[in-house]
Amino acid sequence: MTPSSNFFNMLVVSPGNLIYYLAVFAVSLAALFMSLSMRKRGRVGYIYTLATAGTVIAWTLLMLSALFALVASMSPDAILPPIDRLVQTLVILLLSWAFLTANHERFGRVGPVLLLILMAWTAIGYIVTGIEWASAYNTQDFNSFTYGSTWAVIPLLISLVGGGICIFFFRVIKDAPLKLVFFGILIIGYAGTLITTSQGTLVGDYSGIQRTAFLAAMLLTLGIIYREVLDTFETAPQAALQPASQRVEAQPSAPDASTLQPLPVVPPVVPERESAQLMKALGIMLEKASPDAIPDRIVQATLNTLKAEIGALLSLKMAAMPRFSLAMTAP
Incomplete structure (x- = not known):
């Protein structure tokens, strides 16, 4: 096994796998709290809050599934591998929607509708995969499973499409270079998983390079949201001054001098x-x-x-x- 393989497998074997889950969950919570600070910013804060809240809910679902396996005395391998792929795909969908549509209304309602459709198809795919995996986890690894490669192809396609939209609408999408890096990291991770799987060198139920790329992309997500928060703080003073200017404009104009009656002048003392x-x-x-x-x-x-x-x-x-x-x- 090469040194690079040993490095990537750190997040697959114990205790690295536990560190991976805790790190991703902590980053997701941090992203949610940062997004909540933008909740008064209108469309941007609303979209980022929904996306990060969905991310936290997805990872909470995975942890509850692991807890259920322990309580029910089931093997974690019977539940976690499909849910792990499901959660990663849902998170990529949610963050892609936020990154590509939060700062403009070019796509209108197409973005939310397409997001819901893709999430529904992803959930259906998980149900099919979970049923098949329940009878196959004792005899084979998830990476060599029939639907194993499919769960690497789907996030790869989402990342490719997201990167293409970033390039095509480069001047419209805010922080497009950072978001291109986000999609590029995911493309490298999932493409590397497919390559090693096709070569027969990837064994087990999880992919180290895939987890490393996903964790790196989540850390970059914090940077992107942090820049949005900074922009909120910079524009907040201007928004606070706006009502005052409106009040000044709303004041009645000075009466015409021709309508004023001259007042008697009282001689000063x-x-x-x-x-x-x-x-x-x-x-x-x-x-x-x-x-x-x-x-x-x-x-x-x-x-x-x-x-x-x-x-x-x-x-x-x-x-x-x-x-x-x-x-x-x-x-």
């Missing part, structure tokens, strides 16, 4: 008047000033000043009353 009152108050305080009479003179000066101020205020109020009456009686 000039500083000379204040100076005169101050001098008058000082004169009252100093008139007949004596040490015993100073407090009384201060009180008298204060009262006289207050009387003058109150009189001025009342005169202004009385002058404003006719304007108020005219405004109330105007049609």
Whole structure:
């Protein structure tokens, strides 16, 4: 066995297979939480949240199947190999749909409808494979099984089509180079599985190169979603300012100057008047000033000043009353 084969088989034999499942599940959860932070972004956040939530549900289904095999005292080889291929195919379908349609509406409703049809056909294929595998897992490996190669061809075709769409709509699909790398990694993994299977060198129920490529593609998915999250944070301040600008535009325009009635000008209180009152108050305080009479003179000066101020205020109020009456009686 070559060193490269030993490296890829690390994720097939124990404890590498457990590390693989836990790593992929952790990456799927991280992708879901990152997508949830974009849930207020409209179409992009909605599609990525659906795709990553479906990914987590698919891997949860696989882990529950493994738990069921342990509880029912069944061999894991009787259940896990077909479900492993099913989950990988469903995840590739979901992520391909998100990567190719989230940032534009070029495909309209074709994308979701096609996704549902392909997922339904994948589920039917799993049922057929599971029934056949239940009676054959004791005598042969899944890689050499009748439907074993089919479960490598289907993800390979999905990756090829996804990569082709990325190239054809390169200017429309956001982060198209990263998504091309995503599909390229999957193409290498599943094509390598088919090549080694045809050469008879791939034994067992799982493919190390396939799992390595799938894990690498899932890690790259985190990078793609992270870039979407960054874009959300960059556009959030602009979206927050939009209502303010709309409110400014919604304000009524200034009334026409021709419709305004000129208001009487109230003469301002000039500083000379204040100076005169101050001098008058000082004169009252100093008139007949004596040490015993100073407090009384201060009180008298204060009262006289207050009387003058109150009189001025009342005169202004009385002058404003006719304007108020005219405004109330105007049609």
